[in-house]
Amino acid sequence: MALFLKRRQVLALAAALCSLTTPALADRVEVQWWHAMSGVNGERIGELVKRFNDSQQKYTVVAVNKGNYDEVLNGTIAAYRAKRAPAIVQVYERGFMTMLLSDATVPVYKLMADNGYKVDWSDFIKPVAGYYSYKGNLMAMPFNSSSPILFYNVDAFKKAGFDKPAETWGEFEKQLYAIKKAGGAECGTALATDYHWSLIENYSAVNDQPYGTRANGYDGLDTEFVYNKTLVVPQVARMKRWLDDGVLQIAGQGLSPEQLFTSGQCATYFASTAAHSGIERGAKINWSATYLPWEEGRSPKNSTIGGAALWVMKGHKPEEYAAVAAFFDFLAKPDIQFWWHKATGYVPLTNTAYELAKSSGYYKESPTRELAVLQLSRGTPTENSLGFHFGNFTQAMFAQREEVEAVFTGKKNAQQAMDDAVKRGNEILRQFEKLNRGKY
């Protein structure tokens, strides 16, 4: 009898144990994260999520690649309309206003506060946090932030008698012509597919040129583009001049402009700091990188960010939001940020993470990795360099690109084209204002 009881006790104990362990496993709250990272960066995301899932018992983040940024956004919109949106979505910086005024998201500062996390937002690198903030509060979790820098072929510059690219555009232009003449490279620079970002938008920020009124849209939806009255016009004319003289080369479809640089055909390449991983792998040349040039006589301001942030979608359960908050808290940890910075080339999110990278001696071995951080936090951001809060910015950007192409093909001169781009852009802004009046 005693034995029998014992056996029952053992069984009960086992059952109790089971009830303790199985629910603990099954009860892990699962949240979906839709992202646009493919290739090497896609693998890094897999590692990141695995590290988070292994670091605790309560939550599981499932990362799903949904194509490029446009496809992720489209997929999210379709899913949201069908009430099946993922909890976390990666949306490019240009989509900020669309997401902010969509009524479909939960602000990140609120999510973190509601779930009991005290985040020191002031530790976030200024232009990064500034871009994704509204009225001083962070609306989306910055994730992969980059900034454009100037990659160059050291040997091509040496051959023409230069150590490195000049700091100002005027001198830099002379160097590119000299390099072509000296045979250092066939062309001076390869035009990146996102040139509007590096050579027009960031050009405006670095040279403290207004892009639109109302502090580039930060102060209101009634903002208007004004870059047809700034240094952007001569900048576009300069690009056309380079193109005519064979100093600037367009890769065109079927060829990546990065290859024009890494193969040695073009001496320089204006690209995101996130291009590091690709260039490190593909380059057969002796390359280095430096800051974006600025116009002579100006003190250069900070550049602005590109990349994407993580938005939290409405319509999920509290425990799912708890999972998201835990994941974001994990993301912001200095060691995770340092690892991400090293693995991908994107900038670290916080000053603490940056200090960690610096003190570990990382920038001694890879000095070009520090450029974007230094350039982003150079000086105090002005209204012109904090970032761009324009509605439907993707659409306005495409209109602008089309007008720049009209300059390239010789249909319009730079002034005409920028006037038309501003006119088209302002119509797009008015439409956004009409739709969202009173919401910003």
Added chain:
Amino acid sequence: MSAVSEARTAGAQAPRRAAAKAPAVRTSQREPGLKQAHLDGAGLPALLLFPQLAILLIFFFIPAIRALAQAFLLADPFGNSAQFVWFDNFTALFRSADYRNSIWVTLWFTLAQNVVTILVAGLLAFATNHILHGRGVYRGVILLPYAIAPAIAGILWAYLFNPAVGPIAFYLKGWGVPWDPNLDSLDAMILVVLSASWKHICYDYIFLVAGLLAVPPSLMDAAAVDGAGPLRRFFMISLPLIGPTLFFLVTMNFVYGFFETFAIIDAVTQGGPAGATDILVYKVYQDGFINLDLGSSAAQSVLLMAFALVLTLLQFRYVERNVNYHL
């Protein structure tokens, strides 16, 4: 392979069916009785039609009606707010210079694509009957492009003609042709027309081969006996006889050019340079899926539909008149 046989019967029967049309006038009295004998009441026909109608409703009518409704709205992409704006989306389009440009680009593109496709397919089909050895291989090779995804085909062409690395561009430059589709509007247009046609030649080819096969050999033999050479026989006998097939293909090529070429444009030029290859359907995609301007995109798709309808009707009104369905 089924596509080939299907096309062959369709093409081959077109003249025969047409031939049966003339006596049909006389026998028309008997037809209703014949039909009634096969189908009693409305139940069975309705049942048989149901799957097809359901598919049409779900995949065609409902989306079409929703697109029509969207065309009158200014809405945020997430669907949380919308304003009824009457015809604002349409008037904005007609005001915009790039939309008017896109209409012209589309017209030139579809016309050129049509001419190139029919001409090349016609030439290849004509040659088919004069090939003695390896005719199967010949046909197989011509049909291959149909199996290649448009995006892949586009990238292939973009690469071959890329001014920096493309092998064909290299030869063009060697011959002194200043080829640069990145900067020259005409070059870009030529490139997209070529790649879009290349993808569609096989389609026209199948129909034309079938059409040519259906030309009665007795006529050809008689003409040959009378001393007409192959070219003369082609132009004087075959061509008029395949008129219905040609007309059908012209209509299909327009539909293809209007609606199915955006993947190729996306891969080859992305509508550039400066909108030189920005055809209407690509603009619909660009404004809807990339720019998230759903109202404008919907208005554009409604207009595109109207253009295609008008053009097809015009073809039936003016071109079909000259098509002879009788043998």
